[in-house]
Amino acid sequence: MQQFFQQLSDGLVLGALYALIALGYTMVYGIVQLINFAHGEIFMVGAFGGYTLYHYVLPSSLPSGIALLLVLLVAMLTSALLAAFVERVAYRPLRNAPRLAPLITAIGVSIALQESIRLFYPNGSVGKPFPQLFPRGTVDLGGVTLTYVDLFVISLALVLMLTLRTFVFRSATGRAMRATAQDPDTARLMGVDTDRIIVITFVLGGLLAGAAGVLQGMIASPIDFKIGFIAGLKAFTAAVLGGIGNITGAVLGGFTLGIVEALATQYVPNGSALKDSFAFVVLVLVLVFRPTGLLGESVRSRA
Amino acid sequence: MTAALLDRVATSAERLRSHGTRLSPSLAAAAFVLVVVGTNLPWATFSGFPGLMSLALYPAGSRIYVLALAPALALVAVRFSRRRQAGLAATLALLAVVVQTIIAIARDGGGLVNVSVGAWVTLLGALLGVAAFVALPDDGAPLPRSWPVLPALVEALAVVFAVAASLALLVYALDVEAPSQFVGFLLALGGGLVALNRLGLFEWLGALYARRQALTLVLMAAAAVTFPFTQGGSSYWLRVAANVGVFAAAAIGLNVVVGLAGLLDLGYIAFFGVGAYVAALYGNAGLGPSRGHLPFLAVIVLGALVSGLVGVLIGAPTLRLRGDYLAIVTLGFGEIFHTLVNTYDAYTGGPNGLSNIPDLRQGSFDFGLPHTVFGVELAGFANYYYLELVLVALVMFVFARLNASRIGRAWVAIREDELAASAMGINTVSYKLLAFGIGATLAGASGTVQAHVATQVSPDSFVFLQSVFLLAAVVLGGMGTVPGAVVGAAILIAVPEKLRAFSDYRLLLFGLLLVILMRFRPEGMIPSRRRQREFHDADGADALSAPPGSAVA
Amino acid sequence: MPLLEAQGVTKRFGGLQAVSHVDLTVEEGEIVGVIGPNGAGKTTFFNCLTGMETPTSGRITFRGAPLPSRPDRVTVAGVARTFQNIRLFHNMTVLENVLVGRHTRNRTGVLAAIGRGPRYRREERDALDTARELLQFVGLSPLAEHLAKNLNYGDQRRLEIARALATDPGLLLLDEPTAGMNPNETAAAVDLVRAVQARGVSVVLIEHDMRFVFGLCDRVAVLVQGEKLVEGTPQEVQSDERVIAAYLGRP
Known part of the structure; x- marks a missing residue:
């Protein structure tokens, strides 16, 4: 039983990470109906941005709290800028193209970003030990051990998600985002600058992905150029699980997936070898039996 | 600062274009002469660079590709053609080959000092050539949509020629040893193909193919069967x-x-x-x-x-x-x-x-062993x-x-x-x-x-x-x-x-290829008629020329 | 036996009752109009008749047999439709669009298509003949090799009708066939629908254009807020006070 709860809490940590990345998928999909396949790489590059700052720029005398804050900020900015750049250069010219085109482009962007880091980052093919800037230590909650880092990951993720929610549901820009997601043409007629809204959406997704990159480094150092691929796929699964386009759903989906994965790794025979397959199994099951996801509303086909 | 500069460039290009019709032939003629002269001068100060680049009066290696693209200039110089789009593609490719070769020579030789006079002359010619086409006014009327139907024998010969040329080009390409020269070849080939495409050649070949399908298929099959015989064991x-x-x-x-x-x-x-x-x-x-x-x-x-x-x-x-x-x-x-x-x-x-x-073995036939066919x-x-x-x-x-x-x-x-x-x-x-x-x-x-x-x-x-x-x-x-x-x-x-020297960059180029392809030519190299129309909204009156039910869309 | 018989058709979306207890009968050779203000549930009712929505309750029979609950099977059974917002296969030619309509009436399978046996050739030839005849019928023969998306609006509507007729329907459902048409095109549409009727195909149409409906239909049903308010001849419906009230608002 104790082991069960331990896996459960590990799943929560993992889930927080997936949820942060999933939000980027879900928002972008909600607005432009594109599976931003390169989102995992945006997350990965964010982690490298944070690593670069720490490794090459920050003086080692800097107190680790401040360093962590700066690393986090720079990682978020890196990802956000990259996301905006990719949107502008790769996706925007294809806005009215047949559906397959942007998806294939996204795959190309994803490969190009991975390879850029591998080839052009100093010694980029080798994993980089991520700086551990958070105090070590554990809390024991009735036999379940959580590190301080775990708690930090969960709480930071929750704070960011609540901030996002507030932004989307309370601010004028957020309202414009929701309007664009509902009906871009009408939104444009109502004076919404949809191009700007789309960029903002990518930037928001990027900010969260960058933060996730740092958290990934904290719980699973080292980072390398490949971490984006699997993480991205799992986060996408989380977004679909929750009901794509639905912000609350992405969070719920992220945590659900994290927990399923942690439990399955423990309890399915040969589980750790199959670890990365559970997400796909979940994805297939969800799409087959409830394609609209946990919170998705049933979408009527346009007749 | 940069903006002002760009503005300046834009205005001079505009001015150039207004004189373009008069100016272009002279520019192109000068460019053509420079390119021909340049390719006959040595490009490298040292021997050993692929294509015998240190020899004069011997345009080998990438210099051949430059020369192969030069006719675009000659056609404008003698006022035979004024196709801006096609010419621009050809001369830009020409310029790219020259620049790429200069870079390769400088890298192999250890600096730009080892790049010899011929390369610089050709570079100047290439730049003038690009200017000549920039100066031309836009193409104006598009090419005729429907190409004339020629006598059967001429068409058949054209098909034979096209297939033979493709096979020859392929065999030649496989034979190019040096990676730097192969890159030059690819640049020239790409530019040449784009130029020919903009002249409507491939549309014509496509129509030809639709009319002479059986012949084309037989010839292509023959070319494919012949290929192993070109490989000398x-x-x-x-x-x-x-x-x-x-x-x-x-x-x-x-x-x-x-x-x-x-x-x-x-x-x-x-x-x-x-x-x-x-x-x-x-x-x-x-x-x-x-x-x-x-x-x-x-x-x-x-x-x-x-x-x-x-x-x-x-x-x-x-x-x-x-x-x-x-x-x-x-x-x-x-x-x-x-x-x-x-x-x-x-x-x-x-x-x-x-x-x-x-x-594999089929009866006594072992797929792993060499066999002699017709003495080869x-x-x-x-x-x-x-x-x-x-x-x-x-x-x-x-x-x-x-x-x-x-x-x-x-x-x-x-x-x-x-x-x-x-x-x-x-x-x-x-x-x-x-x-x-x-x-x-x-x-x-x-x-x-x-x-x-x-x-x-x-x-x-x-x-x-x-x-x-x-x-x-x-x-x-x-x-x-x-x-x-x-x-x-x-x-x-x-x-x-062919590009094993750059094999580390293979995936990166591959990813970029996908992005660029989707942006500029989503219908691919051999588009289905349907797809081409889907990606590029054509205007009103374009009936499809192939009869429905023809085997190839 | 009526051609189509709908009894008590009801469709609920969550709490919203889009169609409630609508009866409609279409006899062989009739043209029946369904009119009603926006949001009256006309299109939802249509979707129920074409298998695109499954009614929450109610019974629909076609030629005495229950109507299948999937659009492709409905078409096979002999009910074809057009769409309010024209849905052609844009990047296929006009002729190919109609050929797709022949799909269900042919049987060529994978092997026959690869082998091109006598059956394939016969079916292809028949399909081409039928398609050409239908293009002639709607007056699009000269445009056969054009892409569907390059046709003008009126021609696209005609092509949609030709494509639907290619499925050999006993009943054709037209969803706002004159939407966006000018008076000349509308007049031509009247002739076309009559000609369709003359081919032995019954027609049900949803329309906003009153003049079009009353001039063309043998019978008209009025839907208001998901319920059938009146049904009768154009004269009866035109003079019914409830209809006038529904359209003009109650005084």
């Missing part, structure tokens, strides 16, 4: 060509799924893998639980059937999904296949895979090459026939508008399943051959990237066309083989 390019065949056959299968039915399958390589494992386990390697051997034809059929069955099993529950969801689910299945093969290693060999798969010794891989040729021809045939039938129309209708297709009485789910199953079957068949060509199977040959690779072959060649997938596979396999 060497097996290197035959091995590559056999690989092209393997992937081309699979890519055509994927083309049914993506190009016709419009379903994006990102786990397609798994079906190929199923075929390869079937061949390894039940073929003459006999690695399966029964240790049994099946004759090769039975293995192909078994691989195709098992793979098709897997395709249907996977497709049945998932094909109701919308397009991009389907893409991700297929990706998931592809990864699951990879993990399963990796993990459950009782028969699959786990991560190490299965190796030492013997060459053909290396062992020629056997696989010919096997692949048959397989590809078969697959192309199936594709073309299906495409031209009621079934092909149903697929395209589903791709265009699923709801409307169902209102036409098409059972969309079962037709999508059919496309998926046929794609999987074809992939499985070519996978069985792959196991023997590569002599091994391992899970890492069946990963997501390989699915993307096949997809790229389809997209590069042209979605929904028969020759497209073959051309795409050939380019994606042969070009990296």
Whole structure:
């Protein structure tokens, strides 16, 4: 039983990470109906941005709290800028193209970003030990051990998600985002600058992905150029699980997936070898039996 | 600062253009003279750079490519043509070849001082040449849409010439040894093709092909059969060509799924893998639980059937999904296949895979041995090459026939508008399943051959990237066309083989290729008429010239 | 036996009752109009008749047999439709669009298509003949090789009708066939629908254009807020006070 709860809490940590990345998928999909396949790489590059700052720029005398804050900020900015750049250069010219085109482009962007880091980052093919800037230590909650880092990951993720929610549901820009997601043409007629809204959406997704990159480094150092691929796929699964386009759903989906994965790794025979397959199994099951996801509303086909 | 500069450049370009009609021929003439003179002067101060670049009056190496593009300038100089778009493509390619060669010489020689006078003269000529075409006014009236129908004999000769020229170009390209020269060749070829395309040559050839289909097919088949005889007993390019065949056959299968039915399958390589494992386990390697051997034809059929069955099993529950969801689910299945093969290693060999798969034997005929045909010794891989040729021809045939039938129309209708297709009485789910199953079957068949060509199977040959690779072959060649997938596979396999010096950058270039392709030529190199119209909205009156029901869309 | 018989058709979306207890009978050779203000549930009712929505309750029979609940089977059974927002296969030619309509009436399978046996050739030839005849019928023969998306609006509507007729329907459902048409095109549409009727195909149409409906239909049903308010001849419906009230608002 104790082991069960331990896996459960590990799943929560993992889930927080997936949820942060999933939000980027879900928002972008909600607005432009594109599976931003390169989102995992945006997350990965964010982690490298944070690593670069720490490794090459920050003086080692800097107190680790401040360093962590700066690393986090720079990682978020890196990802956000990259996301905006990719949107502008790769996706925007294809806005009215047949559906397959942007998806294939996204795959190309994803490969190009991975390879850029591998080839052009100093010694980029080798994993980089991520700086551990958070105090070590554990809390024991009735036999379940959580590190301080775990708690930090969960709480930071929750704070960011609540901030996002507030932004989307309370601010004028957020309202414009929701309007664009509902009906871009009408939104444009109502004076919404949809191009700007789309960029903002990518930037928001990027900010969260960058933060996730740092958290990934904290719980699973080292980072390398490949971490984006699997993480991205799992986060996408989380977004679909929750009901794509639905912000609350992405969070719920992220945590659900994290927990399923942690439990399955423990309890399915040969589980750790199959670890990365559970997400796909979940994805297939969800799409087959409830394609609209946990919170998705049933979408009527346009007749 | 920069903005002011750009403004200045723009105004002078504008001014240049207003004088363009008068100025261009003189500019082009000067450019042409400089290019001809420059290519006959030495380009490098040191000997040893590929193409004998230190010799004068001997335009070899990349200098040939420069000269080959120069006629574009001459045509403007003598006021024969004023095609701005085509000329710009040719001269920009010319400039690119010169710049790339200068960089390569400087790198090999240890600095720009080792670049000799000829290169600089040619560079000046190239710049003038670009200016000459920038100065021209826009093309104005487009080329005539319908090319004249020429006498049958002339058309037939044109087809013969086009096929022969392609084969010659291919054989020449494979012979270019130095990577830097090959890059120059690719730049020149690319520019030349774009220029010819803008002159409408390929549209004409396409129309010609539609009219003289049988002849063209026979000639292309003849060219393909001749290819091993040009290799002087060497097996290197035959091995590559056999690989092209393997992937081309699979890519055509994927083309049914993506190009016709419009379903994006990102786990397609798994079906190929199923075929390869079937061949390894039940073929003459006999690695399966029964240790049994099946004759090769039975293995192909078994691989195709098992793979098709897997395709249907996977497709049945998932094909109701919308397009991009389907893409991700297929990706998931592809990864699951990879993990399963990796993990459950009782028969699959786990991560190490299965190796030492013997060459095929049919009766007393060993596919691994060289054979002498008409007094010419053909290396062992020629056997696989010919096997692949048959397989590809078969697959192309199936594709073309299906495409031209009621079934092909149903697929395209589903791709265009699923709801409307169902209102036409098409059972969309079962037709999508059919496309998926046929794609999987074809992939499985070519996978069985792959196991023997590569002599091994391992899970890492069946990963997501390989699915993307096949997809790229389809997209590069042209979605929904028969020759497209073959051309795409050939380019994606042969070009990296020539550019081994840059092999580290292969994937990066590959990713960028996908992005650039989707941006600028989403219909691929050999577009289906349908797709071309879909991606580039054409204006009102464009009837399709091919009769409905012609074998190639 | 009526051609189509709908009894008590009801469709609920969550709490919203889009169609409630609508009866409609279409006899062989009739043209029946369904009119009603926006949001009256006309299109939802249509979707129920074509298998695109499954009614929450109610019974629909066609030629005495229950109507299948999937659009492709409905078409096979002999009910064809057009769409309010034209849905052609844009990147296929005009002729190919009609050929797709022949789909259900042919049987060529994978092997026959690859082998091109006598059956394939006969079916292809028949399909081409039928398609050409239908293009002639709607007056699009000269445009056969054009892409569907390059046709003008009125021609696209005609092509949609030709494509639907290619499925050999006994009943053709037209969803706002004159939407967006100018008076000349509307007049031509009247002739076309009459000609369709003359081919022995019954027609049900949803329309906003009153003049079009009353001039063309044998019988008219009025839907208001998901319920059938009145049904009768054009004269009866035109003079019914409830209809006038529904359209003009109650005084």
